[in-house]
């Protein structure tokens with residue numbers, strides 16, 4: 001037997017199908033299905049699907065021109081989907097724009113500010129557009145700009161401007177925050193402070209969707225990531241999911257007096273190591289790329305014990321997000337070729 005509030009809730013939901021459809025608590029924060037987006041005839045986003053759960057921090061990664069910002073702009077309601085469906089907090093962000101915008105915060109790649117206004121005046125000015133906005137002082141404290149409140153925006157550093165962008169994005173106390181490359185232009189300390197702030201927001205229940213070029217940022221912050229290349233999602237999941245099965249490298253200094261032929265073939269793709277160094281005082285180093293570290297290390301230790309040699313400087317390094325990112329970028333065409341193509345297109349069409 002349901003208790004009274006649950007019972008009333010279930011009756012209300014049954015009698016109000018429209019409300020049920022927009023139920024805030026059960027629908028994912030973001031639900032993107034088979035999204036396609038075109039610029040003229042160019043298909044910038046080619047059938048992308050993912051969901052972001054409430055309270056999750058989701059990072060969209062990818063090479064330049066992969067389609068991250070375009071996907072973000074559809075989620076933010078700035079563009080109608082070319083094909084497919086997008087739901088944000090259970091609503092259609094394009095059709096239900098005003099309703100959605102009240103509940104989300106958006107930090108664009110480049111915010112437009114009036115350089116003559118001070119930081120405080122800028123925030124006050126934005127507060128005028130928002131009902132129930134948070135207090136200026138509170139928001140400036142949160143982004144560590146309270147000490148710069150009286151400074152003209154034109155005199156802020158690049159990193160400080162990004163923090164002002166962030167202040168404006170969280171002014172309405174959003175349930176869902178979109179951050180497009182939030183730490184670009186920040187020094188390492190400011191970047192870490194921003195990570196702390198984003199972690200605090202998430203700890204307080206805010207859902208965060210971010211794009212970033214800093215892979216350690218995604219590795220540090222994200223519950224789940226999706227890596228886009230050329231308009232498609234090439235890998236997605238937790239960082240551990242994305243790294244799983246991506247292998248590792250085993251490196252050690254080649255013992256003195258041994259030739260390349262003396263080194264063992266390990267259970268690894270190709271079996272043989274890559275050799276580096278060996279002249280001008282640089283020690284000769286062997287590196288094996290292996291799928292599974294256990295059998296490869298066991299074989300290496302058997303070989304070393306049999307020859308009575310030391311494996312000096314041995315290091316086992318599992319694949320990082322950067323390794324996976326670069327491998328995927330190469331699979332989708334080299335990142336460099338892609339960037340050149342994008343630059344040409346941007347120059348011609350934008």
Ligand SMILES: Nc1ncnc2c1ncn2[C@@H]1O[C@H](COP(=O)(O)OP(=O)(O)OP(=O)(O)O)[C@@H](O)[C@H]1O
Pocket residue numbers: 039044062063064065066067068069070071342343345346349350
């Ligand atoms: N207004 C536009 N007109 C024409 N092409 C565009 C336009 N905006 C984006 N594009 C193209 O669409 C593709 C995806 O661009 P998008 O900005 O979404 O990529 P991105 O992954 O965010 O890249 P970056 O990391 O460089 O910001 C690119 O090839 C880009 O050149």
